[in-house]
Amino acid sequence: MVVAVAGLILVVGMFVGVRPISTTLTVLSPEVRELTAPCGIGFLPGVPGRAAADTAQLPTGELVPRRTYAEFCDIAAGWSPYLSWGLTAIGIVGLALVFAGRRRRVGVWPGE
Numbered sequence: 001m002v003v004a005v006a007g008l009i010l011v012v013g014m015f016v017g018v019r020p021i022s023t024t025l026t027v028l029s030p031e032v033r034e035l036t037a038p039c040g041i042g043f044l045p046g047v048p049g050r051a052a053a054d055t056a057q058l059p060t061g062e063l064v065p066r067r068t069y070a071e072f073c074d075i076a077a078g079w080s081p082y083l084s085w086g087l088t089a090i091g092i093v094g095l096a097l098v099f100a101g102r103r104r105r106v107g108v109w110p111g112e
Contacts, residue, residue: 002098010091017084023076025064035062039073 021039026032037058055063056070 003095006091006094006098008091009087009094013084013087013089013091016080016087019080021073021077021080023072025058025069025072027062027064035060035064037064037069037072039076 022036023039025035025037027035035058054066056066057063
């Protein structure tokens, strides 16, 4: 039962972590329009080799300021990365504790 619960928590944490997140950006130039932008690893502000003045290219080919893109994606992601990491950690620790507890009983013969 405990293995099933820990496994379920682990799977839920992984599902929350891999589900796609997108945000809506408003482009003002050359015309006003709204674009849906996927938020992947590229929106992270700490990605090496990326200056704050750089532009981010969306899958549609539009170029938007990276800082704006990162801010909107950070708002869209919200609490989900923390929930994902927390649930995944609880699931892994739960499974590790269950298997560590079972490890001692494997070599014990009845009556010893």
